[in-house]
Amino acid sequence: xxxxxxxxxxxxxxxxxxxxxxxxxxxxxxxxxxxxxxxxxxxxxxxxxxxxxxxxxxxxxxxxxxxxxxxxxxxxxxxxxxxxxxxxxxxxxxxxxxxxxxxxxxxxxxxxxxxxxxxxxxxxxxxxxxxxxxxxxxxxxxxxxxxxxxxxxxxxxxxxxxxxxxxxxxxxxxxxxxxxxxxxxxxxxxxxxxxxxxxxxxxxxxxxxxxxxxxxxxxxxxxxxxxxxxxxxxxxxxxxxxxxxxxxxxxxxxxxxxxxxxxxxxxxxxxxxxxxxxxxxxxxxxxxxxxxxxxxxxxxxxxxxxxxxxxxxxxxxxxxxxxxxxxxxxxxxxxxxxxxxxxxxxxxxxxxxxxxxxxxxxxxxxxxxxxxxxxxxxxxxxxxxxxxxxxxxxxxxxxxxxxxxxxxxxxxxxxxxxxxxxxxxxxxxxxxxxxxxxxxxxxxxxxxxxxxxxxxxxxxxxxxxxxxxxxxxxxxxxxxxxxxxxxxxxxxxxxxxxxxxxxxxxxxxxxxxxxxxxxxxxxxxxxxxxxxxxxxxxxxxxxxxxxxxxxxxxxxxxxxxxxxxxxxxxxxxxxxxxxxxxxxxxxxxxxxxxxxxxxxxxxxxxxxxxxxxxxxxxxxxxxxxxx
Ligand code: GCU
Numbered sequence: 001x002x003x004x005x006x007x008x009x010x011x012x013x014x015x016x017x018x019x020x021x022x023x024x025x026x027x028x029x030x031x032x033x034x035x036x037x038x039x040x041x042x043x044x045x046x047x048x049x050x051x052x053x054x055x056x057x058x059x060x061x062x063x064x065x066x067x068x069x070x071x072x073x074x075x076x077x078x079x080x081x082x083x084x085x086x087x088x089x090x091x092x093x094x095x096x097x098x099x100x101x102x103x104x105x106x107x108x109x110x111x112x113x114x115x116x117x118x119x120x121x122x123x124x125x126x127x128x129x130x131x132x133x134x135x136x137x138x139x140x141x142x143x144x145x146x147x148x149x150x151x152x153x154x155x156x157x158x159x160x161x162x163x164x165x166x167x168x169x170x171x172x173x174x175x176x177x178x179x180x181x182x183x184x185x186x187x188x189x190x191x192x193x194x195x196x197x198x199x200x201x202x203x204x205x206x207x208x209x210x211x212x213x214x215x216x217x218x219x220x221x222x223x224x225x226x227x228x229x230x231x232x233x234x235x236x237x238x239x240x241x242x243x244x245x246x247x248x249x250x251x252x253x254x255x256x257x258x259x260x261x262x263x264x265x266x267x268x269x270x271x272x273x274x275x276x277x278x279x280x281x282x283x284x285x286x287x288x289x290x291x292x293x294x295x296x297x298x299x300x301x302x303x304x305x306x307x308x309x310x311x312x313x314x315x316x317x318x319x320x321x322x323x324x325x326x327x328x329x330x331x332x333x334x335x336x337x338x339x340x341x342x343x344x345x346x347x348x349x350x351x352x353x354x355x356x357x358x359x360x361x362x363x364x365x366x367x368x369x370x371x372x373x374x375x376x377x378x379x380x381x382x383x384x385x386x387x388x389x390x391x392x393x394x395x396x397x398x399x400x401x402x403x404x405x406x407x408x409x410x411x412x413x414x415x416x417x418x419x420x421x422x423x424x425x426x427x428x429x430x431x432x433x434x435x436x437x438x439x440x441x442x443x444x445x446x447x448x449x450x451x452x453x454x455x456x457x458x459x460x461x462x463x464x465x466x467x468x469x470x471x472x473x474x475x476x477x478x479x480x481x482x483x484x485x486x487x488x489x490x491x492x493x494x495x496x497x498x499x500x501x502x503x504x505x506x507x508x509x510x511x512x513x514x515x516x517x518x519x520x521x522x523x524x525x526x527x528x529x530x531x532x533x534x535x536x537x538x539x540x541x542x543x544x545x546x547x548x549x550x551x552x553x554x555x556x557x558x559x560x561x562x563x564x565x566x567x568x569x570x571x572x573x574x575x576x577x578x579x580x581x582x583x584x585x586x587x588x589x590x591x592x593x594x595x596x597x598x599x600x601x602x603x604x605x606x607x608x609x610x611x612x613x614x615x616x617x618x619x620x621x622x623x624x625x626x627x
Contacts, residue, residue: 021140021150024158026253027427028206029215031131031157032384033312037205039116039130039173042091045098046084046113047105053084053113054176068113069142071172086115086174094203095133097196100352105197107583111178114199118173120166127208127254128166130173131159133201133355133383137185140176152417153186154179155344155380155402156424159206175199186417187402192595193343193379194581200353201383211254211280212310217430218248218263218303219467220290220318243270243289246318252280252307259307265290267301276307292331293317293433295373296625298394300433317391317433323469323495326568328525330396330436336624337396337571338617339374340367340599341530343580344382348604351581351594355383364393366577366600370610371617376529376573379404379442381425391434398471398529398573400439401425403457407441409449418453419460426464438465441472442529443500451489458493469495473529476501484518491522496570500530503562504555505597509544513558518566525570531559532575535609536590537601547590549608556612574613578602 028034046053046068053068055061064070072085092098098105098112105112121128130141136154140147144167148160179197181189221244226232250261257280264271270288291299300315322329329335346354347362363386367375375390376398390397401421408414422440429435440457444450454472461470474488476499484501491497497520504510520526535552543554556574563572579598585591594602599610 021147024149024151025129025161026214027157027424028129028131028159028208029427030312030314030431031204031206032388033314035207036131037118037121037207039118039203039205040094041116043094043114043116043199044086044089045092045115046086046089047108048111048113048176051111053111064145064147068176069140069147069174070145071115071174073170073172074145086113086172089115092198094199095201095353095355096198097136097200097353098198099194099196100350108197109180109195111176112198114175114177116173116203117170118205120168120171121205121207123207125210127161127163127210127212129159129161129163129206129208131157131202131204131206132175132199133157133203135175135177135199136195136197136353137177137179137181139178139199142174144172153421153424154200155382156421157201157384157428158424162205184408184411184414184417186407186414186421187379187404188407190584191379191402191404192582192584194351194583194593196353198353201355209254209309211252211256211259211307213250213261213305213307213312214253215251215427216248216305218246218314218316219431220292220320221245221247221285222320222467238287242287243268244287244318245285246270246272246288246290247283247285249281249283250274250276250305252276252310254280254309256309259309262304262306264304264306265301266304290318293319293391294331295394295396298392298434300392314431315388316431319433321436321467321469323525326520326523326525326570328496328570334624335570336620337374337527337573338370338372338620339376339396339398339571339573340370340372340613341376341378341573341576342367342382342578343378343576344380344386345578345580347578347600348602350602355385357385357389360386360389361393363577364390364395367395368393370599370614371621373621374398374571374573375577376400376439378576381421381428384428387429387432387435391432395434397432397435398437398439399425399429399435400442401457403441403444403454403472405443406445406447407450407453409447409453415453415456418457422457422460423464426461430465435468437469437471437496439471439473439498439529441474443473443475446475446488454490455493458490471496471498471527471529474499479519482515482517484516486520486522486526491520491524495524496527497522497524498527498529500575501528502531502533504559505533510551510555510558513555513562516562520568523568526566526568527570528563528566528572530573530575531563532556532597532609534591534596535607536596537579537603537605537607539590547587547596553608553612556609560612560616574599
């Protein structure tokens with residue numbers, strides 16, 4: 001076996017160990033349109049509770065050649081003491097969390113080393129990247145004994161260029177994944193969902209031309225109010241003849257940065273041709289007679305992007321989302337978001353992360369059964385398949401980063417982490433028409449540093465994507481015994497005033513809903529981003545008895561009555577579609593590590609409250625779409 005050559009640079013990297021690994025390569029978007037080689041399947045794994053694979057007995061970083069990144073099969077003499085061997089180590093399936101794959105890892109929080117072997121792709125003149133859909137929570141990747149980089153954040157994609165590191169024959173990819181929680185992380189040390197660790201989404205080798213389309217944006221231009229009647233008449237004539245303005249930009253990556261680029265919608269015989277600058281960037285705009293994307297008509301167009309060295313397609317919807325006063329407007333019509341919250345867990349089979357289309361269709365099928373047209377994907381970016389499946393099914397999305405509860409507000413590294421997760425989320429999904437809201441936080445206390453932290457994220461979201469609304473699940477307070485308002489200073493900054501409320505569960509009983517009213521000083525669309533209560537499917541009793549289906553049903557009946565009285569209510573997403581695992585739920589025999597606020601149980605059993613939302617949303621559907 002050829003001894004691996006440890007370069008001085010790699011050694012240098014090793015000396016600063018795993019603390020300051022290089023960052024991932026610039027994010028590549030629309031991976032699904034690329035030539036890829038899947039690395040999904042069984043990976044050999046080492047559960048490294050004491051960090052033996054990276055640190056010595058004094059807790060100091062080991063030189064790279066002594067770490068688990070150097071896969072034993074690269075050593076050439078059996079006399080060398082090596083106390084690990086991936087070739088005979090236990091397997092874990094990728095994608096997937098380790099908690100639900102092995103009973104000994106159910107509550108494990110620490111490092112697991114993953115190793116897979118793959119043959120080098122054979123195309124000369126191509127570039128190669130290794131792409132991770134997500135790794136929770138922090139990961140360091142190495143290929144053939146060279147560190148590729150470190151990524152932090154458990155729910156967004158990242159990739160590393162490996163073109164120059166690929167070897168003929170077998171290549172050894174080793175990934176150190178660590179799901180331990182830390183105060184300075186995003187999310188911080190406590191949250192109401194299971195800390196599923198591992199390579200939880202697809203791992204792929206991505207093949208690109210030497211100069212390729214790395215990123216792009218394409219959308220319907222927000223209509224500009226005409227200066228006068230003459231301008232309005234001119235625009236109307238143009239729209240009639242050529243359609244509406246499609247705008248965007250394209251970013252190439254590679255040595256031939258300046259190229260002629262064509263962006264086309266073949267179905268509409270519409271296109272633009274531009275030349276990218278010396279950095280590979282160009283903006284474009286052209287007119288096309290697009291049918292707007294909407295829940296009732298989720299029209300997607302094939303968009304073709306081509307350059308002299310690359311071409312790719314995407315399926316894109318075109319729509320306009322706006323907040324007008326305290327109303328939400330989609331494509332010039334007032335809408336109501338008939339939604340529900342969802343955690344990213346398998347719909348059936350006892351929890352665990354899932355990123356399959358089948359599971360997405362099951363979950364989103366339940367949303368459709370509710371007469372829903374919207375989902376709040378809590379509390380972190382879900383997998384891309386979920387977003388694209390929802391887009392195809394005509395389901396709008398609230399997309400959120402896990403700035404959840406009491407974050408380390410005054411820590412610059414924490415803020416940089418949150419900005420990075422927001423950026424990776426928007427970069428991946430900016431061309432998905434069904435995402436209408438970027439959310440920067442959930443239930444964060446009004447403490448020093450929090451407003452500045454969140455205002456920065458809101459500004460960043462607007463900067464990265466001026467075409468969507470920005471919000472957060474904000475704070476509210478009683479101004480007297482029967483009146484609640486949103487007292488959150490963020491209300492001035494967001495486009496949508498959203499908050500979670502649990503009157504009838506954490507706050508009084510269901511009858512309290514009849515006594516409480518809501519008032520708002522800020523005139524913006526109001527969104528109830530959570531409400532509800534728990535029930536164990538199949539547990540029946542008096543409507544005031546906690547955790548019975550009757551209690552949950554009664555609570556929903558009363559809550560719907562109260563919410564219907566809110567002026568400017570533009571949407572609701574009750575908490576939550578399906579019971580989900582959480583280490584904060586101890587009630588043996590009822591919760592058993594599950595948060596039971598789902599309208600559907602973890603075995604797919606619909607509870608009585610499901611029917612309450614189904615009926616209310618049927619009425620709202622008739623009211624808003626029956627016209
Ligand atoms: C909060 C929080 C959720 C949590 C829910 C609950 O509103 O946002 O993540 O699961 O309450 O207590 O069930």
